[in-house]
Amino acid sequence: MGMTMTQKILAHAAGLDKVVAGQLIEANLDLVLGNDITSPVAIKEMDKMKVNGVFDKDKIALVPDHFVPNKDIKSAEHCKCVREFARRNEITNYFEVGEMGIEHALLPEKGLTVAGDVIIGADSHTCTYGALGAFSTGVGSTDMAAGMATGKAWFKVPSAIKFVLTGKPSKWVSGKDVILHIIGMIGVDGALYKSMEFVGDGIANLSMDDRFTIANMAIEAGGKNGIFPVDALAESYMKEHSNRKYTIYEADEDAEYDETYTIDLSQLRPTVSFPHLPENTHTIDEIHEMDDIKIDQVVIGSCTNGRLDDLRIAAEILKGRKVQKGLRCIVIPATQKIYLQAMEEGLLRTFIEAGAVVSTPTCGPCLGGYMGILAEGERCVSTTNRNFVGRMGHVTSEIYLASPAVAAASAILGKIGCPCELA
Secondary structure, eight states: OOOOHHHHHHHHTTTOOOOOTTOEEEEEEEEEEEEETHHHHHHHHHHHHHHHSSOOOOOOOEOOOOOOOTTTTHHHHHHHHHHHHHHTTOOOOOOTTTTTTHHHHHHHHTTTTOOOOOEESGGGGGGGGGGOOOOEEEEEEHHHHHHHSSSSSEOOOEEEEEEEEOOEEEEEOOOOHHHHHHHHHHHHTTTTOEEEEEEEOOOOOOOGHHHHHHHHHHGGOOOOOEEEOOOOOHHHHHHHHOOSSOOOOOOOTOOOOEEEEEEEEGGGEEEOOOTTTTOEEHHHHHEEEEEEESSEEEEEEEHOOSSHHHHHHHHHTTOOOHHHOOOOOEOOSSSSHHHHHHHHHHHHHHHHHHHHOOOOOOOGGGGGGGSSSOOTTTTTSSSSSSTTTTTTBBBTTTTEEEOOOHHHHHHHBBBHHHOGGGG
8 A cells, every 4th residue: 555645754754665544653853843832831841851952953943923022021021931042052043023924924935844844833733834745733842842852753644635626716715715615524623633635636726825724724624734745836936935955745546545525626615614613614605695794803814814815815805995994904914024025015005095904923813812802792704713712802702714805805894795795
């Protein structure tokens, strides 16, 4: 029996000719990632280990992004802890305010993630880098500490689910709609500890930003990782952003998959995930049959949908229009580079003239940190990745996950809607 893409990457990292699902391996790491919430815990664990420094100062990335610029004394102390650790260990890839971004958008942009890599990060959405043909997965802070100290990590080799994507998405359907459709189809535990492997001719009709979004939310289906084959577009992205060598792994023809799903992208509709689980999905057509769902806030950004394509789509819809009176619309470019490009293209002017506010890069509102906390009973349409109870604020608030297109249209309408409803 052959191996999947993920299994081939793990076999190579473990120095083995072959691995099978369920096998325990020790793999060499190409990158270890932490942020301002998870890194301080890992740093304290490293202190307990009494190790002499890190395994490779070039293969660790520390990105304060959740509570930056610091919202209070505690968050400032966390960042100070990370900053001092980075200085002591001469960490090459430490990104401070002014040059930082949301970690899962920043690292590919900086060329730190390429095909064939094995990457762990003390953040569940580390699976984002599978869009480039890497094996990347989230781990706990203790595993991050061990990774920084030794450059190795233990894994149980995951089995896999194959998603065959065909066709071309229609206008206003994006990667966010694809992954929400999949999560709605298989559930939040439908891919539990499995590799979600995306293949098919439909991938050619998905931008890199679409693919990052899809891989980013693999964890919301319980996936160990999400991964795409490396095509010309992915190679072009890596050559533009990175000087590192990369290795392309393709699944064997006789690779074993637990399930196979075929999804015709041309049949998908804009999709929204209702409270309080990402699997609670409804298409925009189903929503049109419901009573109006009035909203109080819209957030466009995050590691899921704060990239340039996302901002361009939102700006296309908001241009010449106004955010509904009394509604807050918060736009957060995912990195400084994206912020600058959006400014040069006039997107920021469009947002501000429409009545939205533009924030420096931060994860802030996604996890209920700051820059958009919800009060009792408030509803938010958000391009983030989780809508659990109390995720963005008060336990009675509600989060509706959607694409930038649906979010922008909803900001104008004052209710959940899509661009097709705008005159």
